[in-house]
Amino acid sequence: MSNTGRKPFDFMGWRKLAFALSAVLIVMSVVSLAVRGLNFGLDFTGGTSVELAYQEAPSLDAIRDDLSAAGYEQFVVQNFGADTEILIRMAESGNPEMANEVAAVLGAGGDTLELVSSEFVGSQVGKELKEDSGLGLLIALAVVLIYVGMRFQLKFGIASVIPLAHDVIIILGVFALFQWTFDLTVLAALLAVIGYSLNDTIVVMDRIRENFRRMREGDSNHVINASINQTLSRTINTSGTTLVVLLALYFLGGEAINNFAIALIIGVVVGTYSSIYVSANLLIVLGVSREDLLLPVKEGAGDGEEEEQPPEWLNRM
Known part of the structure; x- marks a missing residue:
């Protein structure tokens, strides 16, 4: 994707403010969950x-x-x-x-x-369902950490999983604050949000990795900022079209799936924000650098060997 004719937005210039916003949202969500708790639906209470x-x-x-x-x-x-x-x-x-x-x-x-x-x-079945649901979410986050850590690098894995937990906690906090019913449809929405947010984050992470290998000038802030700007159109288009569908689902889908749609709407908004700010913030906090992403030198390769080029699909973004 080309940024010709458009001045890149300084996302990283706002990263401290974004960090403060995330911290406030997380604290409010945790307090809501501790004080008010989730309003579990009949799926969980029996x-x-x-x-x-x-x-x-x-x-x-x-x-x-x-x-x-x-x-x-x-x-x-x-x-x-x-x-x-x-x-x-x-x-x-x-x-x-x-x-x-x-x-x-x-x-x-x-x-x-x-x-x-x-x-x-009976309520015993609902209690087991709550425990299994929480375990399922933890397993999903653990699998993501392992996959991204192997696919990219451990720092990238941590910077991908924490934003997912960030998104889930905020959604749960909103449901606790307004006492909206939390049932199996909302649980399904949480798992969908994890997949959506992860996909968005992986696209940004992949571009950051490639730019660390291609760009020879600029610090980590500069490389990450450029990468976010290069994938911005894709992020906006994906989030925008998804929100249009979810809003139609909320207003036209009926009362039975209202909470499902609300959870997804919150998840898409927060997930888009976290893939830009939370994950990038964490990469800087973790001190990611070019050295972390250097390709291993092939045995017998000479000094004149050409630098690896990014895949063609990445250049078309």
Whole structure:
């Protein structure tokens, strides 16, 4: 990608301010998680699921209103397969007649419906799910550290994993602050954010590595700044198009996936920021230099051997 006609933006000139911003966001997120905690959904706390079949497609909002009017507080209503099939997940209860009571409440308005099935999931299953979810996130971060450390260099691996943890903690902190429901869809969004942010970071890291080998003048700040500017258009285009899709998903996708879309929107914004500032900041803090990235001299190679050139795809960015 060429920067002809455009003065490069001094990203690294703002790195101290960005570091302070990240520190404030992380502290606020940790405090929110410690004080308010996550509002775990029925996937994690356990509850009763009720599957109903209607003769005609019902209004999900009308079902929610009927359940609220009947005194039920924690529940999730969504389509299950066809438009006439509804899945309702209720907060944990030891009442074996809850499914029949729910069917009676919803049938009182004159709708013809049939109770297809009901299932109770205890809190122990939800507790195991929470533990497994946390372990899965830690394993994902560890695998990323190993991969990037082998693919690039250990300092690059550390500078790639910490921004991922940074993104996840901020998303969790926002959900704790506003007490938005944290369920399996949000967990899936967190894993998607890790993949998205990692992909963005790897593109920047790859250009930094190549420029350290190609550029013979300038310190680490100069090389990293030039690399970020060279990949900036790609970063903006990718983030922009992704956000358009996610905003459409949030406004048009329905209540069942609202939190999923919100988590991804926050993740894309924070992930784009972290791939530019957090990862680059960490490289400078870790003292990355040309010596860390020098290619090993091939045995028998002479002094006149040509310098390795970057791949063709990188020159077209």
